[in-house]
Amino acid sequence: MFVDVILSPCDGRVEKISISKNSRFYEWEQLFRIKKEDGRVEIIDIGLSGEVESLEVMEGEKVVAGEVLAYYKEDLFVTGSD
Numbered sequence: 001m002f003v004d005v006i007l008s009p010c011d012g013r014v015e016k017i018s019i020s021k022n023s024r025f026y027e028w029e030q031l032f033r034i035k036k037e038d039g040r041v042e043i044i045d046i047g048l049s050g051e052v053e054s055l056e057v058m059e060g061e062k063v064v065a066g067e068v069l070a071y072y073k074e075d076l077f078v079t080g081s082d
Contacts, residue, residue: 003053006046006070008063012036015057019052019070032057032069050074 016033019025032044053071057063 003071003073004050006031006044006066006072008032008034008040008065008067009044010034010036010071011064012042012062014057014059014061014063014069015041017055017057019055020056021052021054025049025052025072034063044069048074 012034014032014033018030018032025031026049027047028045029049030043030045034042034044036042050072053073055070056068057070063069
């Protein structure tokens with residue numbers, strides 16, 4: 001398994017982190033919530049499941065577009081629901 005990254009799609013402030021180090025996450029589960037400068041909220045999710053290797057930001061921290069939010073290992077087995 002290789003380690004991949006979750007990147008911030010925008011500038012803003014981390015409002016909520018829904019995962020923790022070594023936790024599992026599932027497809028399209030909310031991982032982060034970032035509040036943009038204009039007040040809109042960006043929900044960060046990805047279309048696969050995996051395990052969090054490390055978190056690189058904390059709630060309340062400012063981030064910029066392209067900044068690494070977390071590192072994760074992708075699951076090699078298929079999961080999903082109808």
